[in-house]
Amino acid sequence: MTEDQDKENFLYPKAPYRGDFTPENMVFNSNLQEFAQKVMYICNLETNGKMSIDEAYQEIKHLWKKLKHSKKGLGIGDKPE
Numbered sequence: 376m377t378e379d380q381d382k383e384n385f386l387y388p389k390a391p392y393r394g395d396f397t398p399e400n401m402v403f404n405s406n407l408q409e410f411a412q413k414v415m416y417i418c419n420l421e422t423n424g425k426m427s428i429d430e431a432y433q434e435i436k437h438l439w440k441k442l443k444h445s446k447k448g449l450g451i452g453d454k455p456e
């Protein structure tokens with residue numbers, strides 16, 4: 376593993392997917408993990424005074440809208456289980 380890959384894995388860890396396997400679920404799970412990681416960074420920036428509460432809220436709101444759009448675009452939740 377290269378130094379860049381080590382850094383990438385440290386900054387953006389990914390847990391293995393253990394849910395019902397479909398390509399859509401895998402993509403959404405990846406998007407969900409990315410969302411969670413970015414929210415954690417935003418929270419840390421706000422907690423340490425590097426970002427205002429309003430900026431943090433707006434950034435998380437934007438990320439949430441992207442995640443909802445991803446879910447809708449993948450058709451997750453549209454089909455009965």
